[in-house]
Amino acid sequence: SARCGMEAAAEARPRVLVVGAGLAGLGAAQRLSSSRAFPNLRLLESTGRAGGRVYSQRFGTVVEIGAHWIHGPSKENPVFQLASDYGLLDEEAMSEENQKIEVGGHPLLPAVFYSNTGRVLSPELVEGVRNLFSTLLDQTREFLHMPQVSVPSVGEYLRKEIAQQVKEWTDDDETKWLKLAILNTYFKLECCVSGTHSMDHVALGPFGEYAMLPGLDCTFPGGYGGLPDCMLTSLPKESVLFHKPVMVVRWGGSYREESQEGRTFPVQVECEDGERFLADHVIITVPLGFLKEHHETFIDPPLPPRKADAIRQLGFGTNNKIFLEFEQPFWPPDCQLIEVVWEDESPLVEAGTDLQASWFRKLIVFLVLQYGHVLCGFIAGKESEYMETLSDAAVLRALTDVIHKLTGNPHLAPPKKVMRSQWHSAPYTRGSYSYVAVGSSGDDIDALAQPLPEDAADPRVMALLSHLGTVAKECTVALGRSLGRLLSSAWEVPWEVWCT
Ligand SMILES: Cc1cc2nc3c(=O)[nH]c(=O)nc-3n(C[C@H](O)[C@H](O)[C@H](O)COP(=O)(O)OP(=O)(O)OC[C@H]3O[C@@H](n4cnc5c(N)ncnc54)[C@H](O)[C@@H]3O)c2cc1C
Structure with missing residues (x-):
């Protein structure tokens, strides 16, 4: 029947797993799900909520346990773009005038x-x-x-x-x-x-x-958490699984589902609860703090030395x-x-x-x-x-x-x-954000962003570098580089389409 045919066609589309439902993971999933070559998409999130280090709570007023400001809120900043598209910012933050102000850091407050x-x-x-x-x-x-x-x-x-x-x-x-x-x-x-x-x-x-991008730092009147909430709502409902901590990403073999004869997958992801997912591509967006603690067992076969060194050398503090x-x-x-x-x-x-x-x-x-x-x-x-x-x-x-x-x-x-907040004790974060530590450089950030296997036309495992200081820079790097490569190689879509 036509229905069976459509289901089979859907099954044949590339399967993509995104690990982590912070802004990077949500952003990647959003881009992928709006693609013409819409893949079979799953997001696996260890905790019970989306947003990761963006987390608004009530405490007399709305307070931010994690990120507070959009730094450099102007056109080039994807977080600002998303937030303004969703109508989450006030008029002052949206004004052209505000977007032009250059302070080169935190603005001075009285x-x-x-x-x-x-x-x-x-x-x-x-x-x-x-x-x-x-x-x-x-x-x-x-x-x-x-x-x-x-x-x-x-x-x-x-x-x-x-x-x-x-x-x-x-x-x-x-x-x-x-x-x-x-x-x-x-x-x-x-x-x-x-x-x-x-x-x-x-x-x-x-x-x-x-x-620093231009723009006077701004905040979300209703809480930063409105942003991941809106992004989550835009995704197909059944694509996001909560309380699904990933234990290991296996990328060195060829895996077959019991029910599906014929088709094999290059990646298998196993969660702490034993459930396994097969995929053509995995996008890893876990914080550097988590990788520092677990990368040796989290990725199998282990990461090439260049990437492992970058994880060790970059700083991640509280x-x-x-x-x-x-x-x-x-x-x-x-x-x-x-x-x-x-x-x-x-x-x-x-x-x-x-x-x-x-x-x-x-x-x-x-x-x-x-x-x-x-x-x-x-x-x-x-x-x-x-x-x-x-x-x-x-x-x-x-x-x-x-x-x-x-x-x-x-x-x-x-x-x-x-x-x-207790970001260092949070088992899936292990700190707050990264910095370029003595002994490392921006090249380490680039090394981490490179997909695996190295030099392959068809990347299997990608790291979205969303742990690096500001969300703005991270999303740009992440979406521009890794997703562009993934989309262009997996579905033959020119990558420029995705790097707006
Ligand atoms: C206190 C604090 C203040 C900050 N202030 C600002 C600010 O004012 N402005 C700004 O721009 N940035 C700020 N930041 C940084 C900003 O919050 C982060 O850069 C950004 O939220 C990172 O997004 P992400 O998606 O890369 O990572 P995260 O938001 O950490 O998302 C990663 C997700 O992966 C999940 N995960 C981890 N391990 C696993 C696993 N094994 N399996 C499945 N899921 C897993 C986590 O639970 C999490 O949901 C702040 C951060 C902190 C902690």
Whole structure:
């Protein structure tokens, strides 16, 4: 019958498995399912929800456990495009004017600097130090394409320059110490931005490779999670399977389904629950943190050395958020950012290593959320990973102490509620995002993006590099390169069609 014929034709279409239903996996599936040569498509997601590191929750107001901003929201940015097509952004974010603004990083928000001695620091003093830090940081981007760097890391370069400059400062001793303490705050902020424990781990040479698109960073009024929700809804319902953690991707053989004589498949994927799926192509979008922990057993036969080295060498660190809800704000009404300065610290003095005694010192900034009296604190590195092991009550106690110090008011009512992310403990993420670590470079990112088998016209296994810092860059790399190759080779569609 005609129906049987259609079913047989559908069966004969290439089978594609996508592992992971974060933005990369959803984006890949969306592209494939809108193709004329629509494949048999399946998405396997380990957890019970789509979105991965995009995860909105309610906490008095909508809060983002994972990604918060669209960085560089302008035409070239696929996340911005999708979000505006779905009508998820407000008018200001969509305006042509906003899309043209170039800040070259995080925009400056009205901030108040509190110190641990209970005083608010002078805005003039802070501004001078901020200018110094951003000048030095700009310099670190100039080493791109230089054959040699004097020191391996961004952190070492900054400290060397600061040590030089201090000698020329004419301030009194107290001001000097205070300026160093403020600089230390900026070091910790950069750790949050790069998702690293220390800027000494971030490679100096390739630091300038990170390009920013134009556009003033914007957020999703209804939550970032609206984006994966819309993308999920656009896919055929039965194509996404939740609670299906993939244990191993076998790509070295020829596999046959019991029921289907004749047809063989080059890839077999086995889930933790023992269920197996056969496919012509697999698109892997699991985070680098997961690959670092499991790549030796996750891919069989193992990855070629070039890819395994890239996984080992690229950095993947932790940046967590701690949300605190207050009965009453203690900060001034127009303040959008509260920055924390520990006056006894300096980038030129080695930090203490007693996590239990001082983990909370790494939490360096609170974002004031627009609705409710909610603060969102950021904390990166080993201290952040340690924080994940504590109870909510212990976190609340420690931060109440910090806020008492900052305000100089030991009677200030503690926050009503606390909630935090725990990205390092999440078994299918194992951290927050990646960075180019000392010993690696952008070439490692490219090496990971290459499909397998190497140099074959018909790729079987592909990695979508969606774990790399910003979603924008990742989606572009992922869709442009890997999907383009897959679609062009598998269905003879010119790849340009897919790389808009
Ligand atoms: C705290 C935090 C703040 C951030 N802030 C921003 C920001 O403001 N702006 C920005 O642009 N980016 C930000 N990012 C980065 C951004 O969230 C990520 O780059 C992006 O979401 C990655 O998408 P992805 O699809 O590659 O990976 P993920 O979203 O991690 O998706 C991977 C999916 O694979 C699943 N998976 C893993 N292992 C398996 C397995 N074995 N089998 C099946 N499924 C598996 C996971 O459960 C997950 O759903 C932030 C990230 C964090 C953690």
